[in-house]
Amino acid sequence: MTSTLDPATSVEAPSASGPATYSRLVLPAMAANVFLLSLIQTVVVPALPLIGQQLSVSATTVGWVATATMLTASAVTPLFGRLGDVFGNRRVILVVLALTLVGSVLAAVGDSIAVLLAGRVLQGASFGLFPLAISVLRQELPLARLHHGMSIAATALGFGSGFALVATGVLTNNGGDYHRIFWLTVAASALMLVLSAIALPRRAGRGGRVxxxxxxxxxxxxxxxxxxxxxxxxxxxxxxxxxxxxxxxxxxxxxxxxxxxxxxQPLIALSLLSHRPVLATNLASLFVGYGMFSVFLGATYFVQAPAALAGYGFDASVLRTSIEFMLPGTLLAIPLGPISGHLVGRYGARPVLLSATVLGVASMASLALFHDHSAEFIVALVAGNAAIAVAYAAMPALLVRYVAPHDTGIANSVNSIMRTVGGAIGSAIVITILAASAETVATPIGPVSLPTEGAYTAAFALGAGAFALAALLAALGFRNTEPHEVAAA
Structure with missing residues (x-):
């Protein structure tokens, strides 16, 4: 393959089976894009009550601030993956980032729920960045660095979510203006747009119809x-x-x-979805997505519960929740990318996924059984964050192993949708369990409705069950299969 890269920004590939040269900026740019979509997905979650208060809207209405991006993602992510295959990933990534930037600006400057929702709808385009990033890495990196690169990019999902929780806690501390979190997404979107424009080489797509x-x-x-x-x-x-x-x-x-x-020329070949390793990877993504939101939502609500009234919890403020309980797992995600890539390259993606999901089971079981002391709770949260980060680092490698190169974008798009569906189901079930168990507690300032401790135990136990199902898929879903079988289907 003839390279058009600037020699000052490229290095020789260590493998003759990959590109002759590759840009040093491609991997950081793609990891940064994945970080951005995770940031946008999660940054509003801790701030929803504050947004509702400052815009004077009900909890039901403000819930659409989180739902809007998810609905956009479900509608456009597969399309963006296919567009990248046909017209070239660079062009589509820049369009997605431009839409995300416009949406971020709308959310940052608007003072009504209608404008905020319009911005969040546009921000939902960012979910298409993950499959596009994996396609770019498969095309641009030499084979010797591919697992390493994909693991770093995928680990940015967990790091971005953790960073978002911490950043929101800092920016909205003591009732700070909610617009601050969207100015953060404006700065991040603009930076990623510039970085991607510089880093990505101009390559034509493979053509075809959409x-x-x-x-x-x-x-x-x-x-x-x-x-x-x-x-x-x-x-x-x-x-x-x-x-x-x-x-x-x-x-x-x-x-x-x-x-x-x-x-x-279908958007998604049915043979791709029915191929056992691809199906197993997608279902595992759904269950890990469920577990991820069981960790984030359940733990966030639990640690902020007033111990004197509820009989559990740590009376944590939003800022303390972010710094003491969420930050350790977020920091751990930074070295997990390279470590996961090394493990995938040495042992294979399936054993890594299996190990991560087993760790997820242990983490959620610990949260369900041992939550009387903050130290044990933090250790379980760190383990849960590690399990999520490593599991998602292994999944792109599995898909790359079992799908043809021209199906990389759409295969990872489907996997992203499964993660979104799993997260939505996890959020809904956790909220439903907590709300259904709520009991009224008398206080000097009036009655307060609080979930029971047993409701949190049940929510964490269901999260452990989701990780266990993902572990079964990792153990049994890839036996007696050969790489790229689907390519010949």
Whole structure:
């Protein structure tokens, strides 16, 4: 392959089977983009009550600030992955970053819930950055550095989420203006746009057609699925709207499958989804996504509970929650990228995924059983963060092993959607369990509704169960399979 890179910013590849040269900036740029999407996904979660207070809107309304990006992601992520394959990843990444920047500016300058939601819808485009980043790394890095690079980029998911929790705690301490968190995303989006424009070489896509109709149908089906998942605890799980949307999701997604089987160049080849290693990786992503939000949401609420009233918790402020409880796991994610890449390269992605998910089971079980002292809680949180980071570092390597190069973008897009669905289900179930168990406690300033300790134990135990299912998939989902079998399907 002939390189057009500036010699000052490129190095010789150590493997003849990879590109002749590669830019030193490609890996940091792609890891930074993954960090950005994780930052945008998580940064609003601790600030939702504050946003509702400062905009004078209900908790139900402000919940859409988190839901809006998820719905956009479900609609556009597979499309962006396919567009990157067809027209070139650099062009699509720059468009996605521009949309994210515009959305961040809207959210930062607006003073109404309508403008904020419009900004969050545009910010949801950032979820497409993960599959695009993995496609870039597969195309640009030599094989000798590919596992290392993908692991660093994937680990940025966990680091970005942890950083977002810490940053939100600092920026909104003592009732600080919520706009500050969106100015942070403005600065991050602008930086990533400039870095990507400089780092990414201009390469043409492989051509072909884009199945826009398939993308529209898939997006509609995923929105119909995620909307009741994310709002069911407010609407009621047996409410007519909730049940109708679940039914609609089933019909539309089945129609998508029929449409893809009859399309010459489908958005997603059904053989890709049915291939056992790809299916196992996607289901593992869903269960780890569930576990991730069990950790983040459950732990955040637990540590802030007033111990004198609830009989549990650590009376932590938002700032203390961020610094004392969330920061250690966030800092650990920094070296986990290179370590995970080394482990994947030496032992393979499947054993690494299995080890990470077993660690996740232990972490969540510890949170469920041992939560009387802050030190033991912090250790369990650190282990949970490590499990999530390493698990997601292994998954791109599994997909790269079992899908053809031209399917890298769409395969990782589907995996990202599964992570989003898992996170949405995890959030909904944790919130539902806590709300259903809430008991009224009398205080000098009036009654306060608090979840029971048993509700947190149940939520953490379900998180352990999700990690256990992911571990079973890692143990059993890849036996007797050969690399790239799907490419010949």
């Amino acid at each position: 199945d826009y109709l398939g993308a529209l149908v898939l997006g509609a089906g995923l929105v119909a699925l995620l909307l009741p998942v994310s709002q069911g605890h407010e609407w009621g799980w047996t409410a007519p709207t909730t049940l109708a949307l679940f039914g609609l999701a089933v019909v539309v997604l089945l129609a998508f499958g029929v449409l893809q089987s009859r399309t010459e």
